Every structure is written in C-alpha cells, then in structure tokens.
Amino acid sequence: MVYFGAPRLTRLLDGWGDQPGGLSTRLAGALRQLVRSGQLPAGARLPSERVLAAALGLGRTTVGQAFDTLRSDGVLVSRTGTGTFVTSAAASAGARGDDRLRSFVSGPQTARVDLRSAALPGISLVAEELDRLSSADFLDTLPSHGYVPRGLPALRTAVANYYTALGLRTDPGQVLVTSGAQQAMRLLAEALIEPGGTVVVEEPTFRGAIEVLRGVGAPLVGVPSGPEGVDVDALAAAVRRHKPVFVLLQSTVHNPTGSVLPEWARAAVARMSAETGCTIIDDAAPTDALIDGPPPPPLASYGGRVLTLGSASKGFWGGLRVGWLRADRRLVERLAVVKGAEDLGTSIPAQVVTARLLDRAAEARAQRRVALGAARAFALQFIADEIPEWRPLVPAGGASLWIELPAGYSATAFAERAGRAGVDVLAGSTFSCRDALDDWLRVAFAAPLDVLANGLHTLAELWHTQPPRD
Incomplete structure (x- = not known):
C-alpha cells in the first residue's frame, strides 16, 4: 500500500x-x-x-x-x-507525474502566469553560433554514421578546458557527453544503485533528481540544506549512519535555495568523502547561472571521490539538450556503453554549437548575470514592499526565490489558490524527498519582467485577501 x-x-x-x-x-x-x-x-x-x-x-x-x-x-x-x-478494478498501470514539467508540456496559456519554471531563455551567443554553422563543420562526421556515444572529441575537449579554467584539471577522456544533465543523473543512478541501496540528498533538492532516484527504487535520506548549502555536520552523520551508495549535492547555485557552498564547506565535504570512501555526485549544472561573484572552484578540485554533472542549459540554452559527466575514465567508458545502447549519442549539430559556446563561457555568464540580477532585485524588492510577511532567501544565483512563509501557513494550500487565480507557483514539498517543507514556497523569476510583475501582483492580492492557514 x-x-x-x-x-x-x-x-x-x-x-x-x-x-x-x-x-x-x-x-x-x-x-x-x-x-x-x-x-x-x-x-x-x-x-x-x-x-x-x-x-x-x-x-x-x-x-x-x-x-x-x-x-x-x-x-x-x-x-x-x-x-x-x-480500488483494484478502477486502477491501471501508467506513468508518474511531475508538476515541475507541466509548464514544459502544456500549450501556451495566455491567461495564466507561470512562475513554476526556472528554465532560462537562450542567450544571443547561441544564435550567433547557430548562424556560423556550415557544411564544413561536419566534413569529419558526415561520411560516418554519426553515432558518437562518448561525445564529439571537440566537445569533450571543450568541456575539459571549461573545468580546467575553473580550477579542476580535466582530460577529455574523463568526459562523457549526455543529452542533458538529467540523462547523466539517470545513467549514474542506474549504474551505481543496487536494490535497496540508499542515497543521501539535500533537503530541499531538485525535483528531477528525486524522480530519477525514486524511479530506480532508491530509499532517500534527506539532510538539511540552507542559505550556505548543505549542513556539513548533518551530512557526515548521515553518511556514517546510512553508508549510502552516493551523496547527491548541488554545490554551486542550488535548486531551489540558490545557495553556493562556501570554500570551507567544500573542503570539509571532500575530506569526508576521502575518509569514508563515499562517492559524491555534484550536480553543478546551474553554475553558469551564478549572479554573485565568479564561479568557485568545482567541488571535485578539493579531492575525495566526486563526480561532476554539467549542462549547457543554464549558461546557454536548454534547447541544445547537451549535458555531460566528469568522472574517472573507467566509469566514463562503462556509461558510454549504456548510453550507446540507449540513444546512440547526442545530436552532432548541438554538440558542435556547444563546443563553440563553451569557449565563450565568460561572455555567457556576464549576460546571465545582468539579466538574472535585475530580475532578482525586482522580485526581492516587490516582496519586501508588498508581502513583507514572506521571508525569501537571497539566492546567489539561479532564477527562483525560496520563500519561507509565516508559521501556520500552508504553501500547498496557497499554491492551489494561486493556481485557481491564474498564477502557477510551487509548494516547498515539491523539493522534499519526504513531502515536507510545506512552510516554503518557490517562485521563479525567469519570466519576462512584465509577466513576473503581473504574477507577483496577483500573488500579493491573493495573500492579503485569502491568506491560507493549515
């Protein structure tokens, strides 16, 4: 049951x-x-x-x-x-649902304001690189079948250079190209998790990871994560107690809190990994959506057993559907076989464009920083002026606010009422591995500013006229 x-x-x-x-x-x-x-x-x-x-x-x-x-x-x-x-007679087998994705699979609804999705629009650099494509870019691949499960050598080299520039020396042989970071997460989960194997995750954490891990039947153990990332002491205690298959963290621009793990915590997590032999998967895909300061050195650069996930989605455009995994060569080769059997490889044109874009990562971060910084400032100021009872964390990056509601108020109930008023937001329980955190709300600010303003005005009016209590 x-x-x-x-x-x-x-x-x-x-x-x-x-x-x-x-x-x-x-x-x-x-x-x-x-x-x-x-x-x-x-x-x-x-x-x-x-x-x-x-x-x-x-x-x-x-x-x-x-x-x-x-x-x-x-x-x-x-x-x-x-x-x-x-009842048994009424039910039939089917697929699971994930409300995060409704904004992607639903058709355009002009009467609604969708503040659920923190997915970002493409930046101008993507269009520039797409315009540069020509048949000459495919002279090496067109004569072949075009199936490259490990990824194009040019892109694997570009990813290696990207991480080396951030302070993590990387060889192209340590890189596996995937169709988005979500595929990399799933390949790892299916390869590493044996039946009954426990995974430690942050509480809250990215809903997509929860769905992937539940999909392979992994029991999940949550450890608190807040304005400065994961609680390092709680993490170490959970690792000692549960001996997980791996720990899943988001060290740089956590979803949904927007936090960045500070240097001392990075060193402590890496030290714990080295001492216990515990594998850490660092989902660092949102790194290029950082607003405050330059990107810190990747968690893997501090030592320990750390695998790193990355993606072109936050820095450039989700429509490229290009992600990657940085790991040891043996694991890369093992997963390349699995990926090859699954989809034969990621789109060649998308890889060509992404390889070029990675050479312009600093430009992309600058564009993102300006746009996201303005949207963040607008949303925070609006809430301070119009809904001062809400207590948002100030995200160091990303495109959403993680907001604590006053004691006794239900985010689930408020999200339901907001939806009926035409504005879609996500209750905190969406990001909980145990359906908790109903006193938190996630409001994305990725939408155009006029749409965001319209949605926030509706939320403020709804809050003051019908504040939802448990």
Missing part, C-alpha cells in the same frame, strides 16, 4: 481547477484521471477529506462530494478506521 499525502496528491492534481463544472465535479474528474493514468495505483491510500480540503484550499463538503462521486462509481472505497483507497 502506498500513501499519497496531501502535498504529493496536490502536486499530481496541478491544474485540476482549470476544467469546466463545479468544484466537486472538477476535483472528482481530476482524481478519476489520475487513477486511469496509473498515477494513483490500485491500493493507494488517499489523505482524509479534511486534510485534502485544507491542502486544496476548499471546503470539506466540496471534497466530500467528490469522494462520494468516486465511491459511487467504484473508483474509491472507504474503510472505517483505515481510510480511503483506490
């Missing part, structure tokens, strides 16, 4: 209020669709009507009517003293 707590179920229900009909009819329809798609499997236990009503910002009667409809249709069954469950 799997229990779907209110934060988790609320994430799956994202956008349910956009359908026609009364609230109870819309909710019943959305729950029915989750069952049909397999996102609510047979035997899943749902939260109580009272708890779900509070999370959705609805009256208990409304949720009760939706549950009654589904019970009458044989979709749900309630047992006194144990709860409400999805």
Whole structure:
C-alpha cells in the first residue's frame, strides 16, 4: 500500500481547477484521471477529506462530494478506521507525474502566469553560433554514421578546458557527453544503485533528481540544506549512519535555495568523502547561472571521490539538450556503453554549437548575470514592499526565490489558490524527498519582467485577501 499525502496528491492534481463544472465535479474528474493514468495505483491510500480540503484550499463538503462521486462509481472505497483507497478494478498501470514539467508540456496559456519554471531563455551567443554553422563543420562526421556515444572529441575537449579554467584539471577522456544533465543523473543512478541501496540528498533538492532516484527504487535520506548549502555536520552523520551508495549535492547555485557552498564547506565535504570512501555526485549544472561573484572552484578540485554533472542549459540554452559527466575514465567508458545502447549519442549539430559556446563561457555568464540580477532585485524588492510577511532567501544565483512563509501557513494550500487565480507557483514539498517543507514556497523569476510583475501582483492580492492557514 502506498500513501499519497496531501502535498504529493496536490502536486499530481496541478491544474485540476482549470476544467469546466463545479468544484466537486472538477476535483472528482481530476482524481478519476489520475487513477486511469496509473498515477494513483490500485491500493493507494488517499489523505482524509479534511486534510485534502485544507491542502486544496476548499471546503470539506466540496471534497466530500467528490469522494462520494468516486465511491459511487467504484473508483474509491472507504474503510472505517483505515481510510480511503483506490480500488483494484478502477486502477491501471501508467506513468508518474511531475508538476515541475507541466509548464514544459502544456500549450501556451495566455491567461495564466507561470512562475513554476526556472528554465532560462537562450542567450544571443547561441544564435550567433547557430548562424556560423556550415557544411564544413561536419566534413569529419558526415561520411560516418554519426553515432558518437562518448561525445564529439571537440566537445569533450571543450568541456575539459571549461573545468580546467575553473580550477579542476580535466582530460577529455574523463568526459562523457549526455543529452542533458538529467540523462547523466539517470545513467549514474542506474549504474551505481543496487536494490535497496540508499542515497543521501539535500533537503530541499531538485525535483528531477528525486524522480530519477525514486524511479530506480532508491530509499532517500534527506539532510538539511540552507542559505550556505548543505549542513556539513548533518551530512557526515548521515553518511556514517546510512553508508549510502552516493551523496547527491548541488554545490554551486542550488535548486531551489540558490545557495553556493562556501570554500570551507567544500573542503570539509571532500575530506569526508576521502575518509569514508563515499562517492559524491555534484550536480553543478546551474553554475553558469551564478549572479554573485565568479564561479568557485568545482567541488571535485578539493579531492575525495566526486563526480561532476554539467549542462549547457543554464549558461546557454536548454534547447541544445547537451549535458555531460566528469568522472574517472573507467566509469566514463562503462556509461558510454549504456548510453550507446540507449540513444546512440547526442545530436552532432548541438554538440558542435556547444563546443563553440563553451569557449565563450565568460561572455555567457556576464549576460546571465545582468539579466538574472535585475530580475532578482525586482522580485526581492516587490516582496519586501508588498508581502513583507514572506521571508525569501537571497539566492546567489539561479532564477527562483525560496520563500519561507509565516508559521501556520500552508504553501500547498496557497499554491492551489494561486493556481485557481491564474498564477502557477510551487509548494516547498515539491523539493522534499519526504513531502515536507510545506512552510516554503518557490517562485521563479525567469519570466519576462512584465509577466513576473503581473504574477507577483496577483500573488500579493491573493495573500492579503485569502491568506491560507493549515
């Protein structure tokens, strides 16, 4: 039996209020669709009507009517003293959902303001390098089949130079090119995690990593992460206690906090890795979205057993779908075989463009710093002026604010109400490996400033007229 707590179920229900009909009819329809798609499997236990009503910002009667409809249709069954469950007859196998991705897979909705996604638009350098492409760029590859699982030598060299310039000496043989950092994370998870193997993650952490690790069945242990990154003492204690397969960290521009791990902490984490033999995966893909100061030396440069993930998405453009992994040669060769069997290799034109762009990484960071700095300043000032009760962390980089709500207020309930008012944001539980952090909210500022301003004004009005309490 799997229990779907209110934060988790609320994430799956994202956008349910956009359908026609009364609230109870819309909710019943959305729950029915989750069952049909397999996102609510047979035997899943749902939260109580009272708890779900509070999370959705609805009256208990409304949720009760939706549950009654589904019970009458044989979709749900309630047992006194144990709860409400999805029936075996109603459920079917299907894919999991991830509300982070709704803004990518949904069509354009001009009536809505989407402040969920911190994905950034492409910068002008991408267009410049695309314009420079010619047939001469493919003279070496066109006569071949074009499948290069390890990645183009030119790009592997460019990635090696990129890390060397940051203070981490790297050889092209240590680089595997992937279709985005997410693929690199998944390849590592599937290669390293044996059944029952535990993984330690930051709490909060990037939702995409949670989905990947859960997808391979790994039990997750969270350790606190805040304005200066992971709690080093808590991390060391978790490693000693749980002996994880690996630890997943975001050392530079953490998502969602925007933190950067300071130098002393980097040295301490590397020392802990060396002493315990624990592998650290450093998801450093957001490094080029740093706003404050130059990029620090990569975590792997301090020693220990550290694998580094990178990507062209934050610095240049997510549409390139180019990422990479820096690791020892043996692991690179092992994963190259797996990647080759999976997709035969990443797009050659995208790799050619990315190799050129990496030579202009400093220019790209400067462009990002200006745009993100202005958006961050606007969002922080707006909140200070209009919603002073909110307590946002000041991110050192990235395109979102991690905001602590006053005690007793539910981010899940507020996100639901905001969604019904036409503005999409993410509750903190989205970034929790245990569906906690419901007193935190993530608001992205990647949208154009006029769209961001419109969304923030709506959030402020909603907060002051209908502040959501647990």
